[in-house]
Amino acid sequence: MLANYGYKDGSGEYFIAIDTDKCNGCGACVKACPADVFEITADPFDPLAEKQVAVIKEDHRKKIKYSCALCKPTGERPPLPCTAACEPQAIAHSW
């Protein structure tokens, strides 16, 4: 399942998509993220499965643009810590 966390507003679209079919729940993103936006929980969108997956914390979902700003300087941008840390490549940013 592709879970899109974030929002769209007048200034653009800010979504982090987590592919739960690829995510193995290893938690590397949780450790890599300097803003602490990830957590590993039971998949909230598939209540009958027992798999643990990465999700974006509730309190970051409506301000993800600002939570992620630290890793997204204008100009030259280094690889994002979360996507770089994710071995199965389950994380994608829309902006």
Place this chain on the structure above:
Amino acid sequence: MTEAVATAQKREYWRWREYDWRDESLDWKRAGGISVGIDVGSVSSQAVVMCDGKLFAYSSLRTGSNSKTSAQRALEVALQETGMPREKVNYLVATGYGRVNIPFAQKAITEIACHARGANFIYGPTVKTVLDMGGQDCKAIRCDGRGKVTNFLMNDKCAAGTGRGMEVMAELLQIPIEDVGPASLSLPEEPPPVSSTCVVFAKSEALGLLRQNWSKEKVLGSFCLAMAHRTVELLSRVGVEKDFAITGGISKNIGIVKRIETKLGVEALKPSIDPQIAGALGAALFAKALYEKELSGNAKTGS
């Protein structure tokens, strides 16, 4: 105060009807498992009671300031006249905004999973795209033939394009909320959409248009068009695959549904059951599955 003034002040145009339904032909006493789903939304609350996976009773009421009492009331109204005491319920799942504040629910599940599951029950396994237009947010959901979510997107940062926005417009233009859809379609041609996507600004924009001598219907059409446009943009991110269905309160507004269909070039399925209960229905279906899982788990451990 004259009588005319008194009536005008009493009339609340936004106020929609609460309702309840039950299947008299079903005997709950013979049911092996009774599952309940309660969807405490931002504007309305629904309770759905199922006997062995068959729809038995439901209610749809306004949500109060307290999620727990709103959930209790919804369940009480659904069960009234059935003679079923609340203790007979085997498993209860809560969903919606207020889901975490319902102490008598065994489990809380997000409304996205519940709406996909509920839509699958209402419209059948051909449904692949579900648009839930709720009271205070809007969700675009893609699901598989079993009602399992495959991709979703939620817009809950803004009330534009939601039931609450519609209530505000109905009140401003003094048109009863049930008549908003047909009234907005009574125009010879489509007006340009309002430019604001925010409810508060759309309200002041609508006022401005009224001052320019626009008719109420034209302002409504313009607002509905902007709402449809916004929703279609949201849908395009997850992609639309046939069959397409709309759930939630706004699915009863023909003015919005028709405009979304025109923009997408896809017709929405016609519901056989009230699409506003989709969330609670999905929760009840999850309750049934979880109850069965619990039973088989107990059987295995021998307790």
